[in-house]
Amino acid sequence: MQKIFDEVNSLDKRCYEKFLLSEDLLMEHAASSIASYIRENHSSCKSILIVCGSGNNGADGITLARLLHKKFDVKLYLASNPKSSMTQLQFQRVEALKIEIINELFEADIIVDCLFGTGLNKPLDEKSTNLINTLNSYNSFKIACDIPSGINNLGQVQSVAFEADITITMGALKTSLFSDVSKDYVGKIIVADLGVEREVYEVESNKFLLDESDMNLPFRNKKNSHKGSFGHLNVVAGCKKGAGIIAANAAFNFGSGLVSVVCHENLDLPYHLMQTHFISENCTAIAIGMGLGKYETDEIRKILNKNVSKIIDADLFYDELICEVLNQEIVLTPHPKEFCSLLKLCKIADIKVEELQNNRFLYVPMFSKKYPKVTLLLKGANVIISKNEKLFVNSFGSAVLSKGGSGDVLSGLIGSLLAQGYDCLDSVITASLAHTMAAKNYDKNNYSLLPTDLIEEIRKL
Numbered sequence: 169m170q171k172i173f174d175e176v177n178s179l180d181k182r183c184y185e186k187f188l189l190s191e192d193l194l195m196e197h198a199a200s201s202i203a204s205y206i207r208e209n210h211s212s213c214k215s216i217l218i219v220c221g222s223g224n225n226g227a228d229g230i231t232l233a234r235l236l237h238k239k240f241d242v243k244l245y246l247a248s249n250p251k252s253s254m255t256q257l258q259f260q261r262v263e264a265l266k267i268e269i270i271n272e273l274f275e276a277d278i279i280v281d282c283l284f285g286t287g288l289n290k291p292l293d294e295k296s297t298n299l300i301n302t303l304n305s306y307n308s309f310k311i312a313c314d315i316p317s318g319i320n321n322l323g324q325v326q327s328v329a330f331e332a333d334i335t336i337t338m339g340a341l342k343t344s345l346f347s348d349v350s351k352d353y354v355g356k357i358i359v360a361d362l363g364v365e366r367e368v369y370e371v372e373s374n375k376f377l378l379d380e381s382d383m384n385l386p387f388r389n390k391k392n393s394h395k396g397s398f399g400h401l402n403v404v405a406g407c408k409k410g411a412g413i414i415a416a417n418a419a420f421n422f423g424s425g426l427v428s429v430v431c432h433e434n435l436d437l438p439y440h441l442m443q444t445h446f447i448s449e450n451c452t453a454i455a456i457g458m459g460l461g462k463y464e465t466d467e468i469r470k471i472l473n474k475n476v477s478k479i480i481d482a483d484l485f486y487d488e489l490i491c492e493v494l495n496q497e498i499v500l501t502p503h504p505k506e507f508c509s510l511l512k513l514c515k516i517a518d519i520k521v522e523e524l525q526n527n528r529f530l531y532v533p534m535f536s537k538k539y540p541k542v543t544l545l546l547k548g549a550n551v552i553i554s555k556n557e558k559l560f561v562n563s564f565g566s567a568v569l570s571k572g573g574s575g576d577v578l579s580g581l582i583g584s585l586l587a588q589g590y591d592c593l594d595s596v597i598t599a600s601l602a603h604t605m606a607a608k609n610y611d612k613n614n615y616s617l618l619p620t621d622l623i624e625e626i627r628k629l
């Protein structure tokens with residue numbers, strides 16, 4: 169996993185003070201990284217348009233123009249006059265080289281967006297909005313320097329933002345790149361070193377971006393085993409029984425030794441799933457909430473108080489009953505609307521979905537601070553997983569998963585790992601990664617995924 173930071177200004181300052189690196193040197197490395205990327209990946213391209221603002225993001229762009237001058241046909245567009253001292257210094261250097269400054273935008277082979285970086289501190293004015301809209305309308309290959317212009321430090325986009333194919337971000341990953349809204353703008357993200365290795369530049373952090381290698385699948389290493397060695401998950405089915413059955417199916421395919429669907433009515437289940445009317449004596453984990461609908465409160469309360477691992481989803485986020493179990497080591501997997509209800513029920517905030525989506529990295533830690541034993545997975549374009557003081561982002565998700573039933577598969581995967589003895593956080597991290605990797609590997613068109621397809625891909629991981 170890789171560290172993520174809410175801000176990097178203090179890390180830049182640490183470089184000046186601790187390693188005696190100058191701002192000029194850091195900037196040279198920032199621009200050099202973009203230049204190397206272009207030389208290595210787009211050597212046959214001819215024209216490069218670099219669009220610069222008045223601050224140091226613009227200065228990165230002006231520096232880049234100097235580095236690529238002559239090897240490519242580089243044109244600089246200055247959206248406003250150089251303001252910061254570094255912009256002015258870099259500008260004097262390109263003036264000395266007689267690099268062409270243009271007043272009209274054009275559809276170059278590559279566009280590099282150096283309009284605003286971490287210094288965006290107010291809404292875009294009409295001129296900047298129009299400029300970004302024009303750049304977005306071009307078919308050029310688009311590179312964002314540090315962060316696509318228009319995304320602020322909280323990961324919010326007020327009107328428009330540059331739609332990058334790749335974002336080359338300076339020094340370290342920033343939280344703002346992983347808001348849900350940012351997902352449509354950042355493209356692929358790579359980190360550029362600023363004169364020291366990344367591990368030297370970075371300090372401690374409690375936020376992490378998950379990598380594929382963080383997925384710890386439940387492969388069976390012991391030869392001397394039996395079905396009881398891999399746990400027994402009970403999935404409580406409610407009114408919409410399909411949800412529970414999907415979850416149970418996913419769980420069985422993900423390695424749980426036994427999976428039973430708990431339902432008072434007799435169900436017609438696939439042969440590998442068992443049915444029980446009440447929670448099984450030997451159950452090692454419970455999945456509850458999906459498709460639950462109307463239910464007998466006392467019976468659910470009894471289930472929630474069973475001393476086994478639990479994953480809770482969906483309808484229970486609308487019931488005060490949930491507040492009774494938040495001091496337990498449990499897993500909760502709400503989508504944004506359900507999380508808003510949960511925040512209200514536990515008196516943290518009374519907010520609309522839009523407010524949550526604009527501030528996911530604010531409300532998730534608030535919840536975890538109040539309920540440090542709960543492992544929370546907030547669904548979204550970038551899934552956030554949080555436990556106590558630590559927060560993890562899974563950015564592998566895609567629109568393929570935006571379907572009914574995907575969440576039920578996820579609940580089943582988490583329940584399966586809980587039943588097999590994983591702790592809450594490990595279950596959620598591995599299940600979430602497996603869920604998104606399976607969707608990534610699905611090779612039919614991106615609107616057609618069925619829960620059964622997803623489960624089939626899980627089998628191949």
Ligand SMILES: NC(=O)C1=CN([C@@H]2O[C@H](COP(=O)(O)OP(=O)(O)OC[C@H]3O[C@@H](n4cnc5c(N)ncnc54)[C@H](OP(=O)(O)O)[C@@H]3O)[C@@H](O)[C@H]2O)[C@@H](O)CC1
Nearest residue numbers: 180194195198223224225284285286287288289290291314
């Ligand atoms: N520090 C370092 O060592 C390194 C820094 N690096 C680079 O520096 C970048 C940060 O630079 P930065 O702090 O100068 O901010 P930046 O993003 O260029 O914007 C500030 C300018 O924009 C203006 N402005 C803001 N909002 C606006 C709006 N809505 N509409 C219009 N104008 C607006 C604002 O105006 P003002 O607020 O002053 O009126 C100011 O002039 C960082 O992202 C990275 O790329 C790297 O080279 C690595 C080494």
Ligand SMILES: [K+]
Nearest residue numbers: 281284315317
């Ligand atoms: K930018």
